[in-house]
Amino acid sequence: MEPNSTPASPPAAESENRESGGGELRFETMSGVPIRAAYGPEDVTGDAEAKIGEPGRYPFTRGPYESMYRGRNWTMRQFAGFGTVEETNERFHYLLDHGQTGLSTAFDMPTLMGYDSDHPRSLGEVGREGVAVDTLDDMERLFQGIPLGEVSTSMTINAPAAILLAFYVLVGERQGVSPERLSGTIQTDILKEYIAQKEWCFPVEPAMRLVTDMIEYSTREMPRWHPVSISGYHIREAGATAAQELAFTLKDGFTYVERAIERGLDVDSFAPRLSFFFNAHIDFFEEIAKYRAARRIWARELRETYGAERPESMRLRFHTQTAGVSLTAQQPLNNIVRTALEALAGVLGGTQSLHTNSFDEALALPTEEAVRVALRTQQIISHETGVTNTPDPLGGSYFVEALTDELEAEAYRYFDRIDELGGMVEAIRKNYPQREIAESAFEFQRKLDSGEFTIVGVNRYQSEEEEVPLLHIDPALETKQVERLAATRAVRDSAAVESSLAELKRAAGTDQNLMYPILDAAREQVTVGEMVATLQEVFGTYTETPVF
Amino acid sequence: MVAAAAHKIRVVVAKPGLDGHDRGAKIIARALRDAGMEVIYTGLHQTPEEIVETAIQEDADAIGVSILSGAHMTLVPKISELLAEQGVDDVLLTVGGTIPTRDIEALKEMGVTGVFTPGAPTGEIVEFIRTRVNRREL
Numbered sequence: 001m002e003p004n005s006t007p008a009s010p011p012a013a014e015s016e017n018r019e020s021g022g023g024e025l026r027f028e029t030m031s032g033v034p035i036r037a038a039y040g041p042e043d044v045t046g047d048a049e050a051k052i053g054e055p056g057r058y059p060f061t062r063g064p065y066e067s068m069y070r071g072r073n074w075t076m077r078q079f080a081g082f083g084t085v086e087e088t089n090e091r092f093h094y095l096l097d098h099g100q101t102g103l104s105t106a107f108d109m110p111t112l113m114g115y116d117s118d119h120p121r122s123l124g125e126v127g128r129e130g131v132a133v134d135t136l137d138d139m140e141r142l143f144q145g146i147p148l149g150e151v152s153t154s155m156t157i158n159a160p161a162a163i164l165l166a167f168y169v170l171v172g173e174r175q176g177v178s179p180e181r182l183s184g185t186i187q188t189d190i191l192k193e194y195i196a197q198k199e200w201c202f203p204v205e206p207a208m209r210l211v212t213d214m215i216e217y218s219t220r221e222m223p224r225w226h227p228v229s230i231s232g233y234h235i236r237e238a239g240a241t242a243a244q245e246l247a248f249t250l251k252d253g254f255t256y257v258e259r260a261i262e263r264g265l266d267v268d269s270f271a272p273r274l275s276f277f278f279n280a281h282i283d284f285f286e287e288i289a290k291y292r293a294a295r296r297i298w299a300r301e302l303r304e305t306y307g308a309e310r311p312e313s314m315r316l317r318f319h320t321q322t323a324g325v326s327l328t329a330q331q332p333l334n335n336i337v338r339t340a341l342e343a344l345a346g347v348l349g350g351t352q353s354l355h356t357n358s359f360d361e362a363l364a365l366p367t368e369e370a371v372r373v374a375l376r377t378q379q380i381i382s383h384e385t386g387v388t389n390t391p392d393p394l395g396g397s398y399f400v401e402a403l404t405d406e407l408e409a410e411a412y413r414y415f416d417r418i419d420e421l422g423g424m425v426e427a428i429r430k431n432y433p434q435r436e437i438a439e440s441a442f443e444f445q446r447k448l449d450s451g452e453f454t455i456v457g458v459n460r461y462q463s464e465e466e467e468v469p470l471l472h473i474d475p476a477l478e479t480k481q482v483e484r485l486a487a488t489r490a491v492r493d494s495a496a497v498e499s500s501l502a503e504l505k506r507a508a509g510t511d512q513n514l515m516y517p518i519l520d521a522a523r524e525q526v527t528v529g530e531m532v533a534t535l536q537e538v539f540g541t542y543t544e545t546p547v548f
Numbered sequence: 549m550v551a552a553a554a555h556k557i558r559v560v561v562a563k564p565g566l567d568g569h570d571r572g573a574k575i576i577a578r579a580l581r582d583a584g585m586e587v588i589y590t591g592l593h594q595t596p597e598e599i600v601e602t603a604i605q606e607d608a609d610a611i612g613v614s615i616l617s618g619a620h621m622t623l624v625p626k627i628s629e630l631l632a633e634q635g636v637d638d639v640l641l642t643v644g645g646t647i648p649t650r651d652i653e654a655l656k657e658m659g660v661t662g663v664f665t666p667g668a669p670t671g672e673i674v675e676f677i678r679t680r681v682n683r684r685e686l
Contacts, residue, residue: 109566109617113593121595124622125566198568198592239571325571329646329666362666364618364648438574445575449669458667470648473618546591548574 026452030283031241031440033406039398045405051296052401055391057311059299061292061404063350064315068391069382073101075353076378077154077319081106081130082365083477085142088131092146094368098375102184103146104154104355106130107164112199114160116529117481126478129365130156134485134527139167140174149177153184154229154319154353159201161188162210162515163531166522169222185226185275185319188214191252191424192231194544195433196238201532204425206539210514212259217515219270226275228256229319235433236279237325239441242290243407245279247414248424248433250297255424257306267306271313275352280342281323287342288394289403291318291349296404297411319353320346327362331457332468335359340377347381348394354378364470435547442548485527492525500524501534508538557681558586560608562599564627567617568592572644572666576612579670580677596626603631603639609681610640612673620647620655628658640680644668 027035036043044052053059056066065071078100080091092103108130110122116134117126126132133139143153148171157164165186172182190207193200200207211228218227232240232249240248253274260270276294280287298316302308322342327335336359343356356374358366366374382388394400421427428434447453454460500521507517514535521531561577563570570592581587588606590599603611615623624643631639642662643655652663662676 109619113566115566121566121593124619125617128618129567193568198570199566237569237571239575363646438578441571442575442578445579445670449671455667459669467649470650475621544591546570546574546589548577548589 029242029286029403030281030444030453031243031286033243033286033403033410039402041398043398043402048401051405052395055395058303058314060295060315062392062395064295064317064352066391068350069347069388070391073382073388074347074351075102075152075319076100076375076382077102077104077353077355078371078375079104079106079156079321079355080371081108082471083127083131083473084481085131085133085138087477089142089144089146091368091371092143095371095375096146096151098372099379100375102152102154102353105142105156107155107157108132109199111164111528112157112159114163114201114528114532116527117478117485119529122478124478126481128473132481133164133167134481134529135488135525136167136170136522137488137525138484139164140171143171147177148172148175149181155184155186158187158190158193158197159199159207160528160532161186161190162214162518163522163528165214165218165227166515166519169519170522179221179225180223182222183224185229186214187231187277188228189231189252189277191255191428192234192249194428194542195235195248195252196240196437197234198544200542202536202539203542204428206508206535207542208255208259208425211256212263213513213515215256215260215270215273216263216265216513218273219265223273226273227270229275229277230256231277233277233279233321235437236281236323238437239444240437241440242281242283242286243410244414244433244436244440246290246294246297246407247411247418249276249278250294250301250411251415251418251424253298254301254305257302261306267302267308268310268313271302271306271308272310272315276316276318278318278320278346278351279323280320280346280349280351282326282338282342284341284345285400285403286407287345288349289400289407291320291346291351292392292395292400292404293408293411294318295350297408317352319355320349320351321355322346322357324357324361327357327359328455328458329362330465331463332359332363334457335362336373336377339374340381343377344381344385344387347387348392350392360468360470363468365473367469367471369469431545431547434544438548488525489527496524497521497526497530500526501530504531505534505538508535556584556586557610557678558588558606558608559610559612559677560588560590560599560603560606561612561614562590562594562602563592563614564594564596564599564623565615565617565619566593567615567619569616570614572616573612573614576614576644576670576673579674580612583674583678585674585677596623596630599627600630600634600636604634604636608639610642610677612677613641613643615643615645615647618646620645621651624655624660625658628660631659638684640677640684642673642677644673
């Protein structure tokens with residue numbers, strides 16, 4: 001948009017109140033839940049003591065741990081990845097040197113889609129939105145100088161997650177760190193890819209089999225690893241409301257639990273290692289209520305429906321990222337304020353790990369300065385504000401409890417609709433969540449265009465734009481990565497490559513756990529693209545029918 | 549109702565490359581459709597060749613390309629070149645997404661008529677396409 005373009009709905013006379021577009025003043029959450037003038041004891045219905053509970057105790061509404069941040073701070077985990085593995089490795093070291101406490105890896109689009117850097121479809125995409133990883137050697141260079149036994153790593157990868165996990169395990173092996181000592185999270189949440197993020201390699205069923213293989217593998221071999229991070233973040237970014245984010249994410253989570261139980265795993269053996277990833281959007285109280293409702297629903301369903309007995313299985317733990325979509329390209333410094341408030345909601349909602357977005361991210365990937373301010377934002381919340389002194393400081397607020405109940409009820413209404421459609425996999429096939437999200441996204445845009453919802457600097461309070469320095473990705477890195485891939489291909493044992501791919505293909509046709517043949521192939525420097533293409537020969541590919 | 553336009557404006561909304569962020573593309577597709585245009589949404593992960601092919605087959609008046617991945621300086625010129633190669637000079641090419649200011653001029657030099665970055669109201673995009681297509685037809 002050009003700077004100073006005409007606002008959609010210019011308020012003629014400014015009052016201190018926020019005007020709605022059509023005249024009548026409306027008070028509602030971002031998702032449209034009406035807000036009453038005041039809340040009181042009558043708004044906390046039912047057995048308040050039982051449903052609110054205590055921090056660290058079932059139903060965990062008030063937090064997964066008794067002492068929360070008094071006992072242990074959240075992990076400050078800034079998402080990073082761009083350009084070559086060397087550049088990203090440098091950013092990792094930079095963040096660790098500035099007090100970040102965990103790593104989080106962003107892979108580029110070709111890696112997310114299972115294409116090698118030299119695939120024709122990768123042209124122009126290599127290293128753009130994340131780092132390019134084609135082989136085990138790339139992965140080793142990515143974590144150069146980082147002791148995997150000490151740092152926990154999160155990897156945002158889904159469709160080819162099993163392959164990247166294998167690479168990580170083998171980098172650990174090269175460092176002398178066994179799989180049982182590796183800690184971290186790999187996203188692996190394929191259902192939300194079909195719903196929202198749209199990076200897929202295979203049809204839904206074989207993709208679900210790979211997820212279950214990974215849950216089974218890490219239950220056996222990697223006790224400190226989180227094999228699935230059930231992610232609402234992207235569902236929200238695609239346009240879902242808070243209630244839709246809550247409902248679709250939890251339902252995805254239940255679906256993974258069901259698959260693992262069907263595989264013969266005991267729910268208490270794997271459920272403690274499932275974790276969540278939520279968005280922190282700008283509607284402060286609605287977000288806090290969302291996290292509280294999520295914990296309560298997860299606890300109840302794990303115990304009542306899936307028969308979990310260990311409290312660890314019922315205890316929902318989550319990573320939070322502030323809302324990328326709430327950032328504006330206009331007046332980018334305002335994004336520091338938005339991010340701080342969103343991060344505060346995540347903290348008051350009891351997050352275990354947090355990524356704060358950088359102020360320049362509506363324009364490009366973040367510069368070092370922008371990412372440092374984002375990290376400092378977390379440190380200020382943690383060390384200066386005092387909000388960490390007591391768990392769930394807003395628990396018992398009439399308003400927060402009422403909103404928590406409201407979101408919980410709305411989530412169950414969605415569960416019922418999804419069950420009527422035959423469960424989440426069927427609902428996705430029928431485009432149900434996709435359509436609901438597109439609908440909400442459009443409705444939000446309508447409110448924005450009409451001025452019913454205000455975004456400062458975009459549809460109100462516009463001002464002359466000032467340029468901020470942006471990170472520039474050198475297009476030459478694509479060539480460099482392609483050359484490196486060719487060099488790796490040239491020196492590997494081609495007979496071993498062929499036979500490991502043949503074995504992978506054979507195993508894909510059986511019900512064997514695919515993690516083991518993937519590990520064997522990874523060891524031979526077989527690329528992500530080669531493994532995915534081989535699996536596609538057995539599994540096929542996925543094409544969506546878009547709805548809007 | 550305006551009775552002037554005998555011809556319904558046809559727009560191909562396209563997502564080139566591997567980027568799966570389709571929120572904006574779908575909102576624009578719907579806004580254009582609600583404004584009375586014929587919208588053909590290609591879906592995700594299209595190659596420049598596929599997009600140009602669709603535009604020709606559908607006899608489109610405009611192409612709206614949505615890119616958030618940073619690949620716009622590779623993919624858009626390719627679309628522009630392919631249109632020229634095919635002798636298509638009557639299709640408006642517009643781009644939306646995360647486009648740094650410094651790339652906007654370069655894109656315009658490549659024959660892109662409009663570039664819309666985050667925050668652009670849908671009404672502005674609808675009007676842009678409507679006036680440009682109608683002006684071209686006079």
